[in-house]
Amino acid sequence: xxxxxxxxxxxxxxxxxxxxxxxxxxxxxxxxxxxxxxxxxxxxxxxxxxxxxxxxxxxxxxxxxxxxxxxxxxxxxxxxxxxxxxxxxxxxxxxxxxxxxxxxxxxxxxxxxxxxxxxxxxxxxxxxxxxxxxxxxxxxxxxxxxxxxxxxxxxxxxxxxxxxxxxxxxxxxxxxxxxxxxxxxxxxxxxxxxxxxxxxxxxxxxxxxxxxxxxxxxxxxxxxxxxxxxxxxxxxxxxxxxxx
Ligand SMILES: [Zn+2]
Numbered sequence: 001x002x003x004x005x006x007x008x009x010x011x012x013x014x015x016x017x018x019x020x021x022x023x024x025x026x027x028x029x030x031x032x033x034x035x036x037x038x039x040x041x042x043x044x045x046x047x048x049x050x051x052x053x054x055x056x057x058x059x060x061x062x063x064x065x066x067x068x069x070x071x072x073x074x075x076x077x078x079x080x081x082x083x084x085x086x087x088x089x090x091x092x093x094x095x096x097x098x099x100x101x102x103x104x105x106x107x108x109x110x111x112x113x114x115x116x117x118x119x120x121x122x123x124x125x126x127x128x129x130x131x132x133x134x135x136x137x138x139x140x141x142x143x144x145x146x147x148x149x150x151x152x153x154x155x156x157x158x159x160x161x162x163x164x165x166x167x168x169x170x171x172x173x174x175x176x177x178x179x180x181x182x183x184x185x186x187x188x189x190x191x192x193x194x195x196x197x198x199x200x201x202x203x204x205x206x207x208x209x210x211x212x213x214x215x216x217x218x219x220x221x222x223x224x225x226x227x228x229x230x231x232x233x234x235x236x237x238x239x240x241x242x243x244x
Contacts, residue, residue: 030058030131030242034099034168035152037136037144038108039068039090040201044213045168046134047097047194048187049230052244054098055190061100061128064090065148071109078107085203093200096193102128104151111147122155130163132242137167137233140175165238169231171209172216181231184224185243187217191228 032053034042042050042062050060068086069078081087087103094101104124106112125133135152136145149167156165166183169176187194198213199206220229234240 027057031129032058032060032132032134033063033125033128033130033163034060034134035063035065035125035136035148037065037111037140037142037148039064039086039101040093040198040204040209041136041145041148041170042134042168043093043097043194043197043201044209045136045170046230047197048190048217048228049134049185049232049244050097050099051190051193052185052187056244058244059100060098061102062090062094062097063102063104063124063128065104065111065144065151066106066108067103069108071107078105078110086201089201089203093197096197096200106144106147109144111144113147113150118151118154118158121151122158125152125155126159132164132166134166134168134232137169137176137179139177139179140170141177142175145170145175161237163238164240164242165235166232166243167235169216171212174212179231179233181220181223182234183232183243184220184226184229185232186221186224186226186228187230188221188227191217 034046034050036042053060067084069084090101104121133152133156136149138146138149140146156163169179172179195210198210217228217230220231221227232243
């Protein structure tokens, strides 16, 4: 039975574990895409969940909108290099999490959301054939985060809403605001790998930002009944039951 058939309707009958999540069959690996504005966003928001998908045999791609280069003036071309420090950090973070890094080739701090970029991003997302998509929350302070959420949401629509669709949170108070999770993933036993992946972004003040994200993980854990958790908002019309 191929993956599409298995997930394609009546055949898909997930066994629900005691956390209320599906026991995802590793013999039918899912393609999971975690989209983020910058290198580090998917890791901070979803690092524990990414590790848990990988341990179940699923394939995870971290899809970054840009390569995190220093923002440039409007009249200067996008200077992000494939061997730049932020790209190297992202690849190391992905290695730690068991994921693959992909870049949408936009420019840091100058995200463009228009029809040509909707088209290009939809083609890129389609090429990853996702069963599950995560993206940033629309009420984030960084405009690149608001760009990636618009691009991802439009692509999900254009691709027929076939994948499950979740929002994640980062740096609450500084970036994500007004976020109330609808679902949680227990990351207690994988937090160490998440921490290592976030600290792989050594150029981005991990002592400061990981401390904040750790507080969020502990608070989401209190809400959900775990030591630490990552919280997500599932789109009300998304397929359900595909969190690890
Ligand atoms: Zn960011």
